[in-house]
Amino acid sequence: MKLLAPLLVLFALGVQRSCSSGDDLIYGYECQKSRCVKVELDSQNFQKAISLPVCRIFCSGDVPGTIWPRPSGLVDFDSYMLAVDPSNIEFHLPTLSKQSQLWTASKERFMHLLYAVVPNKNVLRKGGRPLIVSVELTSTLDDVVPRLTLDTDESYALQISSGNGSVATATISANNYFGARHGLETLSQLLVYDDIRREIQILARANIEDKPAYKWRGLLLDTSRNFFSVKSIKRTLDAMAMVKLNTFHWHITDSASFPFEVKSQPELYKLGAYSPRKVYSHEDIKDIVEYGRVRGIRVMPEFDAPAHVGEGWQQKNMTACFRAQPWINYCVEPPCGQLDPTVEELYPVLEDIYREMFELFDPDVFHMGGDEVSVSCWNSSERIQNWMLQKGWGLNEADFIRLWAHFQDEALKRVDAVAQPNQPSINLWTSHLTKVPYIDEYLDKERYNIQIWTQGNDSVIQEILKRGFRVIISNYDALYFDCGGAAWVAAGNNWCSPYIGWQKVYDNNLDTIAGQYRAQVLGAEAAIWSEEIDEYTLDSRFWPRASAFAERLWSNPNESWTSAEARLLFHRQRLTDYDIGAEAMQPEWCLQNENECPINALNAKF
Known part of the structure; x- marks a missing residue:
């Protein structure tokens, strides 16, 4: 990965205009030695200073710092931003009739993400360049409703270009709907709000080639111990889509309750649900499955028995x-x-x-x-x-x-x-x-995939792998997000305490767990078992730890969590912009003063 243009002082914003509506702002940012440094605004530096999102795009090294998860392939971009007119965005989407609803929903989601980061639409500056978003599918042999499978190619390529004073163009190329959808998600993270100039900005030129390291990237939610509303499940799917997780493992029933409507055996849910209001009807499930499909997510049921x-x-x-x-x-x-x-x-x-x-x-x-x-x-x-x-x-x-x-x-x-x-x-x-x-x-190894929930260093993992079984990793010592808290059947803490920090999640390397059998690892799932969690605490238990998990599965980075901390802190802020109740990681001061909070092990004095 290579950053072509130098990052110097970033005067070349293409939006070097004074803005009286920014008079109420008293600080901005400058990129200094690959760090976003907060500076007070005055008449001398107003044109030079940039907003935090713009700074994070350029100041994070070889990848725009607003993209999560980090792309796995080629990333190449210029240090030049353009103002975009959000009311003048034109979409050129595939015309396959059986996919039309998916593309319409994806377009609506894209625009929602765009405006969600704008605190007040009424203060947006008029003008800016038109933007054309073009999606090109390389495989259009069948006009069918797309179905995510273990063989689906989720790769995409994104190119952003513009001429002098012309329309900005973003072209996404992919083999199918799911790859193209990921490309749209990445593009949405490259459209940022500059609160100094009060406008939406985009990179003037970029080239990204991207694909996931693992084909199975999932979250498990248990909806039996406690019931979760359709709204809260959809909110989880929204956040999963932001980080390109692709499997929602729905542990829908258990011994505590049976909330799944089975029309042919109605006494199961009528006797087994906590109340008639706490049942997932066929209509609810169809709605959730389609909601997931739009967001590139398979909704997989589990009937535990x-x-x-x-x-x-x-x-x-x-x-x-x-x-x-x-x-x-x-x-x-x-x-x-x-x-x-x-x-x-x-x-x-x-x-x-x-x-x-x-x-x-x-x-x-x-x-x-x-x-x-x-x-x-x-x-x-x-x-x-x-x-x-x-x-x-x-x-x-x-x-x-x-x-x-x-x-x-x-x-x-x-x-x-x-x-x-x-x-x-x-x-x-x-x-x-x-x-x-x-x-x-x-x-039979040809029929069964084994989902491993023991500790990551358990010898049983190698015994399963050497027999040729494919596996999904959910080692509880890193990926059970309900761990940490009071016990619910006795005194003390729950069985898998302590709480698992995002750092351990990020560094939970599947290559290390699988060893020589890495090719047999389909991917991983992080899990929430809901004995002590319901929809009111769901967001903070999953996020932003599930985002750290998502980057491990998408990019499989060689670096440890320390290299990702500043980017994840910024990403967590984006989650909250989209009404995801993600848990706080640090004081907001750390977000605004990059790398001033982590301990430098070489210089720390105690």
């Missing part, structure tokens, strides 16, 4: 240890409950659930859970014991793992029945079933 079921199944007589007490003897947290694999009538019910999920989500990858199955729960059921003994099995751990594998095989048959004509990839959590020797006996 055979453990983590309970509420909603009261009338089915298909569970074991339902609400058992003392719960600690039967499950990892209350309320307890596991499906009973010996009940033949269970599997048609599962097929109904799967069918409606596939109709609503159309997933290319489906998550079947498989987490924290309790042998003691199943062993407490006389019905299960008798079934196993009649088959000539014993009642030791290996026999119960065999029962688990029986359930998995039968459930998978139902998934495949409703997913026709396609066979989706299946995600499973690391568990006893994914340990040696059971993984060799019961799981």
